[in-house]
Amino acid sequence: MVIPGLHCKHLAPTGSTWGCQVYQERFERAPWCYHADEAGPQGFLAHDCPYSHDSAHGGGKVRLPPAAMDRIWPAIFREIRRVGVPHWIDRSAFTSALNARQDGHWNLVAGDDPQRLWPQSLLTKDEDSESPL
Secondary structure (H helix, E strand, O other), X not given: OOOOOOOEOOEEEEOOEEEEOOHHHHHHHOOOOOOHHHHOOOOOOEOOOOOOOOHHHOOOEOOOOHHHXXXXXXXXXXXXXXXXXXXXXXXXXXXXXXXXXXXXXXXXXXXXXXXXXXXXXXXXXXXXXHXXX
C-alpha cells in the first residue's frame, strides 16, 4: 500500500505521473535505489509506477481510498513511530502528509540508527494556534 508522502526524495510529479529526477545517475546519487527489475518483484513500486514493467508480482502497491486510509492510519502511524522511516525519503512531503493527518506539528528526527528517521511532535495544534509566529 502507498503511504501518502512516503517516497524517495528524488521522486517528483512529472505531469500526470511521477518520475525520478536523477534517473541517469540514480545509483550514484541514490545508493538505496533498486533497478525496476529488482524493485517490482519485491513490492517496492506502486502499481501505477512508470518504471514497473512486471505485473506478475501482484501489481505493486495500491493507493487506498481516503476512507480506508483514515480507518487504518492509526495502526500505520503506530508502526511508523515504532520503526521509523528510511532516511532517504522526501522529508518535506512526508511531514506535510503527517501534519495533515496528526494532531500537533511533526518533524522527523534522527535516532540511534543512521538509516532511519522518527516522527517527533513539536507542538499541539492548540499551542500552534496561540503562537504569535
